């Protein structure tokens with residue numbers, strides 16, 4: 001009996017196995033479509049979160065006061081063509097960009113695609129501010145960080161400072177080095193390039209090519225050190241801004257005041273830090289004096305301000321909210 005039963009199954013084997021194979025293929029296709037949909041939903045949700053953190057970091061920088069020569073909610077610092085409203089319009093115009101560039105990073109996009117998104121974001125910023133450059137440096141550095149966060153997450157890596165920098169250099173390092181190698185025809189096409197040609201100082205492009213050393217080796221460690229000694233988030237950001245001013249070759253400072261101005265910015269920042277930064281009892285008065293002096297000289301460390309926002313973003317990405 002058992003023998004007969006086995007034989008009857010055996011005779012139907014081709015038809016049954018074909019149907020089973022079709023069923024299996026359908027199930028596999030449905031499963032992979034579901035997995036792709038889930039991954040896309042996860043990517044979109046993550047990119048939206050990263051974009052919120054990027055915009056929040058720019059807003060935290062704007063709100064900080066006193067900041068030597070820079071625009072805040074309190075005053076316009078050394079600027080007569082922009083105020084806090086200009087910055088708010090600008091950062092609001094960048095929210096889609098940060099989401100798109102994070103998704104592009106998740107999708108392992110080539111640098112040319114990231115660059116194109118950056119150029120479109122610059123155009124959106126200029127439309128929002130009626131032609132004023134509020135966040136060109138931030139579009140570049142925070143954009144690269146958002147792309148790196150997306151790439152790291154897609155590969156199942158943590159969004160720690162070390163992995164963000166590794167991803168940035170491994171995936172886009174050589175193209176960023178190419179972007180930093182400026183052709184003679186380009187040399188005078190921006191304030192940053194004019195300054196680089198005239199004074200042989202590095203700027204945003206070199207920062208990118210080296211994996212944002214000012215962010216990962218100066219800004220983030222300064223934020224962590226200040227937090228570890230019990231500083232409030234506001235004081236930690238003030239100390240970090242000064243640490244960046246003491247370190248960065250800020251093309252905005254060179255453009256406005258040449259090497260003497262850059263030397264002055266560095267000295268003032270070193271002096272503030274040597275006095276203990278915000279751990280000094282009278283730090284607020286000292287920072288206010290710096291602010292007034294910078295305004296008197298029309299100095300504005302806008303590059304350091306962008307790098308502060310980038311450092312705040314790296315710190316936020318490493319935290320539980322990300």
Ligand SMILES: CC(C)(COP(=O)(O)OP(=O)(O)OC[C@H]1O[C@@H](n2cnc3c(N)ncnc32)[C@H](O[C@H]2O[C@H](COP(=O)(O)OP(=O)(O)OP(=O)(O)O)[C@@H](O)[C@H]2O)[C@@H]1O)[C@@H](O)C(=O)NCCC(=O)NCCS
Nearest residue numbers: 118133134135136137190191192203204249250251302303
């Ligand atoms: C790579 C680019 C960012 C091009 O930079 P480039 O070298 O051509 O120079 P700039 O166009 O001058 O822009 C550089 C901005 O970067 C900031 N910055 C300055 N020093 C540093 C530094 N050492 N490290 C990092 N970042 C730095 C700085 O931004 C601040 O300054 C703004 C005001 O600048 P400016 O318009 O010169 O100022 P004003 O004084 O107001 O000028 P006047 O009206 O008096 O003439 C301020 O708002 C801060 O944002 C520099 O502005 C880039 O353009 C590029 O390649 N873009 C396209 C691609 C892209 O972004 N892709 C993104 C992902 S790949």
Ligand SMILES: Nc1ncnc2[nH]cnc12
Nearest residue numbers: 062070071134302305306
């Ligand atoms: N708060 C600020 N003031 C002037 N320039 C800036 N660039 C970036 N942030 C800035």
